Amino acid sequence: xxxxxxxxxxxxxxxxxxxxTKQRDIIxxxxxxxxxxxxxxxxxxxxRSKHPNIGYATVYRTLKLFAEAGIxxxxxxxxxxxxxxxxSEGEHHDHLVCTRCGHIEEFENETIEKxxxxxxxxxxxxxxxHRLEIYGLCANCRK
Amino acid sequence: xxxxxxxxxxxxxxxxxxxxTKQRDIIxxxxxxxxxxxxxxxxxxxxRSKHPNIGYATVYRTLKLFAEAGIxxxxxxxxxxxxxxxxSEGEHHDHLVCTRCGHIEEFENETIEKxxxxxxxxxxxxxxxHRLEIYGLCANCRK
DNA sequence: AATGTCAATGAATGTCACTTTCATGATGGC
DNA sequence: GCCATCATGAAAGTGACATTCATTGACATT
Ligand SMILES: [Mn+2]
Ligand SMILES: [Mn+2]
Ligand SMILES: [Zn+2]
Ligand SMILES: [Zn+2]
Numbered sequence: 001x002x003x004x005x006x007x008x009x010x011x012x013x014x015x016x017x018x019x020x021t022k023q024r025d026i027i028x029x030x031x032x033x034x035x036x037x038x039x040x041x042x043x044x045x046x047x048r049s050k051h052p053n054i055g056y057a058t059v060y061r062t063l064k065l066f067a068e069a070g071i072x073x074x075x076x077x078x079x080x081x082x083x084x085x086x087x088s089e090g091e092h093h094d095h096l097v098c099t100r101c102g103h104i105e106e107f108e109n110e111t112i113e114k115x116x117x118x119x120x121x122x123x124x125x126x127x128x129x130h131r132l133e134i135y136g137l138c139a140n141c142r143k
Numbered sequence: 144x145x146x147x148x149x150x151x152x153x154x155x156x157x158x159x160x161x162x163x164t165k166q167r168d169i170i171x172x173x174x175x176x177x178x179x180x181x182x183x184x185x186x187x188x189x190x191r192s193k194h195p196n197i198g199y200a201t202v203y204r205t206l207k208l209f210a211e212a213g214i215x216x217x218x219x220x221x222x223x224x225x226x227x228x229x230x231s232e233g234e235h236h237d238h239l240v241c242t243r244c245g246h247i248e249e250f251e252n253e254t255i256e257k258x259x260x261x262x263x264x265x266x267x268x269x270x271x272x273h274r275l276e277i278y279g280l281c282a283n284c285r286k
Numbered sequence: 287a288a289t290g291t292c293a294a295t296g297a298a299t300g301t302c303a304c305t306t307t308c309a310t311g312a313t314g315g316c
Numbered sequence: 317g318c319c320a321t322c323a324t325g326a327a328a329g330t331g332a333c334a335t336t337c338a339t340t341g342a343c344a345t346t
Binding site for chain 2: 076078096098099105107109111112115116119120123124125126127128129130131132133134135136137138139142
């Protein structure tokens with residue numbers, strides 16, 4: 001799926017008349033081969049060891065591009081940093097966030113999604129998106 | 144319930160050895176008689192007309208005290224400002240947020256809450272809190 | 287009522303995570 | 317290869333908090 005996302009991004013870029021650069025290639029590769037839910041700072045630091053010449057602003061702008069292209073999603077978990085996670089076409093999930101170690105787990109629940117639709121319908125709301133986050137202690141941190 | 148919350152706050156303050164001041168009284172009164180989901184800035188501006196001598200920092204610190212005392216809750220709706228809403232003992236609700244006009248509606252759904260518990264249990268997570276927000280167009284903005 | 291002590295206030299400043307600017311460098315259509 | 321555009325990154329700007337510190341105020345005590 002790494003290849004598929006690279007294609008999606010390449011198509012988006014050419015369709016927008018934007019250019020392919022070494023930096024963007026490196027950042028995309030690093031993003032796709034990293035854990036999910038990375039902050040700009042984290043990705044920047046991860047890149048820095050191998051590519052000290054890539055600036056923070058470029059990482060920042062490139063992650064925005066990923067989001068625009070639909071291969072990444074911006075997330076806020078309340079830790080003061082914007083995080084980016086991988087997105088696959090048509091896929092959706094919500095999150096369990098550990099308040100002690102920061103571990104993030106993903107889940108899907110079709111019934112919850114349906115109930116949300118019902119709530120929105122009953123109020124005349126047209127849903128664009130939603131966020132459901134459960135905060136607490138992960139299995140490890142409970143021990 | 145305005146009186147009840149004032150009592151809760153007064154008890155919290157005396158139990159913590161903190162002092163009662165004109166500013167805190169005024170801010171509490173203004174907060175309790177305002178719409179829900181106000182930002183610090185909004186409350187500060189609302190106060191400013193009648194009480195131009197109350198500083199931003201005092202509003203900021205006093206809202207934090209309300210949250211500590213359990214009569215207010217900090218919320219992030221992604222508009223870049225922290226919002227505070229009234230909290231009543233034992234009460235919980237989630238939100239529908241209009242992305243066009245900013246209107247915020249509240250809802251409760253016992254079934255969704257139960258399903259969340261199930262999800263957390265199945266992963267060994269111990270829930271501390273959760274947030275569920277549905278973003279979209281409100282009935283008014285759909286017209 | 288005056289005093290003493292410690293918390294409260296608010297103008298100013300600091301912090302932090304973006305966000306934008308601008309001079310310089312790279313890309314790619316012709 | 318030329319050159320109009322786009323991209324880059326160091327530096328500066330922004331905005332919403334968060335903290336500092338000199339001064340003021342609350343209130344228990346005298
Ligand atoms: Mn995720
Ligand atoms: Mn609410
Ligand atoms: Zn954990
Ligand atoms: Zn609306």
